[in-house]
Amino acid sequence: MTAPWKALLQQALASNTSPTSQWPTLATITHDYKPRVRTIVFRGFIGDTTTSSDTDRVRWEDMLVFTTDARSAKVREIVANGSGELCWYFPETREQFRLAGTVRVVLPPHHTMRIHEADMPNSGIDWEELRKHHFHNLSPGARSQFLWPNPKQTRADTSGWVQAINDQDTQAISEALKNFSLLVFEVQGIDRLELREHPNRRMIMEKEGESWRVTEINP
Amino acid sequence: MTAPWKALLQQALASNTSPTSQWPTLATITHDYKPRVRTIVFRGFIGDTTTSSDTDRVRWEDMLVFTTDARSAKVREIVANGSGELCWYFPETREQFRLAGTVRVVLPPHHTMRIHEADMPNSGIDWEELRKHHFHNLSPGARSQFLWPNPKQTRADTSGWVQAINDQDTQAISEALKNFSLLVFEVQGIDRLELREHPNRRMIMEKEGESWRVTEINP
Numbered sequence: 001m002t003a004p005w006k007a008l009l010q011q012a013l014a015s016n017t018s019p020t021s022q023w024p025t026l027a028t029i030t031h032d033y034k035p036r037v038r039t040i041v042f043r044g045f046i047g048d049t050t051t052s053s054d055t056d057r058v059r060w061e062d063m064l065v066f067t068t069d070a071r072s073a074k075v076r077e078i079v080a081n082g083s084g085e086l087c088w089y090f091p092e093t094r095e096q097f098r099l100a101g102t103v104r105v106v107l108p109p110h111h112t113m114r115i116h117e118a119d120m121p122n123s124g125i126d127w128e129e130l131r132k133h134h135f136h137n138l139s140p141g142a143r144s145q146f147l148w149p150n151p152k153q154t155r156a157d158t159s160g161w162v163q164a165i166n167d168q169d170t171q172a173i174s175e176a177l178k179n180f181s182l183l184v185f186e187v188q189g190i191d192r193l194e195l196r197e198h199p200n201r202r203m204i205m206e207k208e209g210e211s212w213r214v215t216e217i218n219p
Numbered sequence: 220m221t222a223p224w225k226a227l228l229q230q231a232l233a234s235n236t237s238p239t240s241q242w243p244t245l246a247t248i249t250h251d252y253k254p255r256v257r258t259i260v261f262r263g264f265i266g267d268t269t270t271s272s273d274t275d276r277v278r279w280e281d282m283l284v285f286t287t288d289a290r291s292a293k294v295r296e297i298v299a300n301g302s303g304e305l306c307w308y309f310p311e312t313r314e315q316f317r318l319a320g321t322v323r324v325v326l327p328p329h330h331t332m333r334i335h336e337a338d339m340p341n342s343g344i345d346w347e348e349l350r351k352h353h354f355h356n357l358s359p360g361a362r363s364q365f366l367w368p369n370p371k372q373t374r375a376d377t378s379g380w381v382q383a384i385n386d387q388d389t390q391a392i393s394e395a396l397k398n399f400s401l402l403v404f405e406v407q408g409i410d411r412l413e414l415r416e417h418p419n420r421r422m423i424m425e426k427e428g429e430s431w432r433v434t435e436i437n438p
Contacts, residue, residue, distance in 0.1 A: 018310075020308065020310050026256075027254035027256035029252060029253075033252055033300075033302070034304070034319070035255075035302055036304055036317075036319075037246035039306060039315055083253050084254060085246075087256040087258060089242065091237075091239050096258055100255075141417055148418060148438065149437045151437050151438060152436050152437065153436060155421075155435040156437060163418075199364070199382075202370075217371050217373060217374055218367060218371065219364065219370060
């Protein structure tokens with residue numbers, strides 16, 4: 001059964017034309033239980049770019065993909081605690097989606113934070129192929145940040161910083177791929193608020209085994 | 220000493236004209252350590268509407284104010300754990316502010332979740348006056364939601380729901396004020412990312428006693 005929230009979210013993404021409508025915020029928790037939240041860029045569903053031979057296909061193909069740097073604080077936080085919530089506001093259709101779930105990090109092979117080579121659950125998905133696919137989808141300018149000095153250290157002299165990585169820069173691509181990582185978000189519950197009508201409409205969708213329970217609630 | 224982040228945030232608020240630029244997301248933590256994040260509406264700084272006679276004036280006047288319903292899940296979460304982070308993206312100036320700090324709830328007097336009448340720290344600020352000020356600042360339509368049935372319960376028949384509370388509806392105002400509450404956010408650390416330049420600029424500001432330490436860092 002396809003998740004009922006997916007069609008609603010796809011419809012919102014198609015109806016809201018501002019680029020910022022592809023940018024939800026992601027909340028996670030630090031090792032000492034402080035909340036953290038930052039804007040991230042939605043890169044699509046797993047099912048947009050890959051197919052799985054697994055019987056659990058729908059579950060995997062509905063997961064949301066974001067890109068990040070293995071050196072970022074959020075990767076360390078997520079490796080330690082994978083609980084997350086996404087908040088997505090769509091200004092043109094006046095809807096808010098809150099998606100609670102689990103975040104996983106697709107790190108480069110042999111990265112020290114990988115516990116073992118098979119730390120992503122068996123899914124029939126080639127994670128390394130998916131990681132490279134999303135790196136190549138980035139603009140040359142966006143790729144370059146994966147070669148910049150370590151995030152959050154005192155700002156280094158920028159004169160030597162790479163500004164773009166083009167398709168033919170195989171050495172730079174190989175180096176950048178040592179930091180480039182994916183975040184994969186598995187949705188477990190949705191809280192959707194529609195502000196168009198007054199009184200507002202609100203519904204929750206909760207996963208129960210393989211199906212979803214949809215309840216309309218007071219806003 | 221005025222906090223150095225305040226002028227930067229005020230400048231961003233003045234330069235970004237879309238109404239959604241007044242709407243950051245707030246991340247908090249549930250009692251069982253799950254992250255939660257939702258869009259909230261910024262209502263100004265405490266110093267915009269009140270003055271304090273306290274010697275600690277600057278600290279209080281720089282706090283950010285948001286409005287909420289005492290019956291909402293976020294109020295229960297914040298009463299149990301006041302750690303919060305705000306994420307604010309300004310699309311016109313391409314800046315992100317992340318503000319880490321402490322959230323406090325200004326509940327109606329005699330509310331059962333108030334531990335005692337003086338649970339807000341001594342500040343020389345009249346919290347009940349501030350609460351009423353912000354209620355009266357809302358539109359008649361926005362005021363009405365504080366009389367709707369309990370949030371998150373199965374949706375009730377909407378035929379009897381109040382749609383507006385006008386200034387002369389003293390009985391309705393009095394009832395709505397039993398639910399209307401404020402969130403007050405005290406900033407302890409800032410992470411500001413500017414995307415206009417490439418490489419991007421990023422700075423952190425951390426409170427150290429009564430002063431702020433500003434560091435430019437790699438993005």
